[in-house]
Amino acid sequence: MGFVAGALPGEEVEAEVQEVRRNFWRGRTVAVLAPSRERVLAPSQECPGCDWGHFDLAAARAAKRALFLETMQRIGKLPPEFFGDLPIALSPLSHRIRNRFHLEGRGGELVLGQFAARTHRVEPIGECRALTPQTAALLPSVRDALAATGATLSEVATLEDFPGDRRLARATLGDTGKRQARVEADAVLHALGPFFEGVRVVDGEGALLREAGEKRLPLEVGGRTFLVSVDTFFQGNRHLARQLLTDVANASGTPAGDALDAFGGVGFFAAALLDAGHSTTSVEGSASAARDAAKTRLTWPDADRWRIVPSSVGGFLSSSPKRFDLVVADPPRTGLARLAVPLGERARRRFVYVSCDPATLARDLAELSGVGFRVADARLYDLFPLTHRVESVVTLLRGAGAA
Structure with missing residues (x-):
């Protein structure tokens, strides 16, 4: 094959x-x-x-749906009928608010782009339909400004607001000595300043070397404002963020109760749970995301129902025996793995799984079925058009029949 x-x-x-x-x-x-x-x-x-x-695009969405169902069957032993109609939410292009650009070379030889498939060779982006017009128009000038510094760089990550008018950047330097790194960090900070409201420059290990300007952007979704730094994960599709928030709020069910928001990030799904009336505990292991969540919490009128725990999910489960009426989990691409069963055991009634990787989702759904959960609803979201990736929200009920 x-x-x-x-x-x-x-x-x-x-x-x-x-x-x-x-x-x-x-x-x-x-x-x-x-x-x-x-x-x-x-x-x-x-x-x-x-x-x-x-x-x-239409054919790609049909292929994503078919591949999702095939993966559920092959890895999770979950037949297609478990997932019902499996609707897929469509996204227009120019959708990305978060980007990572790789860099190779120095000076006039600097290339700003993305890795060629299955390599670490950087190729120029050219015309990319995933980028907003504002970001696409900015890239040649950003590349020229960085080239003029002569610095060795490996990556520039960006975050922009939903209208595409405001943006932050984090530049990562390549291998260089500490003294040279400080010199290059100053040059890069100065070079990126005209294009971004806030800039961070870090070394290859992620340690901060220089920063200037705004630390967080206000991102508004569903009537709530999230204060997000360039280091923090946030849903990357400007067009489908509100629908994702609304659908998770609806999936959380009634009556309102105590909810665990695992891998809570800046509080995106905490917002959905609060909107649905639940008292919510968000657990987040990233220090940057937990700080952003704390800043965000200060601006929300129902913050008294939102508790933020800066901890890994595994650490939280080890330190607290509490059970919840429902659990919402939005893990990284690697999925829940060994945490699937312990998290499932903490949910009395309902488990909402948000996934960006069908293979790890299928593995984890098989584990959750072993502790009494059955799929009640499943939806797909084309958060990543032009790629093979697809987002899903699967709602499981304890002891419920298949969809």
Whole structure:
């Protein structure tokens, strides 16, 4: 079996084999000999960060739904009928509010872009339909300003508000000595200042070297304002954030009760739970996110029902025996893993799982079914159009039948 990046089902392509494993091989498309009717761009036109940029959007969404169901069956042993109609929320393009750009070279040889598929070779972005027009227009000037510093850089991360008018940046320096790092950090801070309201410069280990300007951006979703720093995770799709918030609020159920918001971040899903009337405990292991959540909490009128615990989820479960009426979990791409069963055991009635990776979700749903949960509702969100990735919200009820 082979997997060919840049090819679509039914196409005839010329491919280069890049990796051979025992049961499969991987390769990349070199030339398309007989294109599919669902192909919309030639490979030479694709943004390196948009691995499905060549796939018609409607066809890509259908493929994501089919792949999701296949993954649930193959890994979780959960048949398609468990997931009901499985609607998928659509997103317009120019959707990203969070970006990571990689850099390679120095001075006039500096390249600002993204990694080519399955490599650490940086390729220029060119025209990327995922970026807002404002960010896309800014990148050539940002690249030129950084090139003029002569600094060695590995990454620039950005965060912008929903209108796309305000933005923060974090620049990561490459390998250099401490004294040189301080000199380069000053130069990079000065270079990025005209383009961003706040700038942080860190070394390769993430230690802060220099910062200036605003530390947080106010991001407004569903009538609430979140104060978010460039270091903190936040839902990256400007178009679907409100729907995701509303759907999780609806999934949290009635009557209102005590809710655990695991991997709570800046409080995005805490907002959904508070809107639904629940008293909420958010647990977050990232110091940056926990600080942002604390700042955000100060601005909310119902903050008395929101408790923030700066701790890993595992650490919290070890230190507190409390059970909750419901648990909302939005783990990183690696999923819950060994935390699936302990978290499930803390939920009396309901478990809402927000996932960006179907494979780890399928594994964890199988574990949760072992402690008495059954799928009651499932929804997909095309938060990452132009890529193979898909977001999902799965609602489980203790002892409930399949959807």
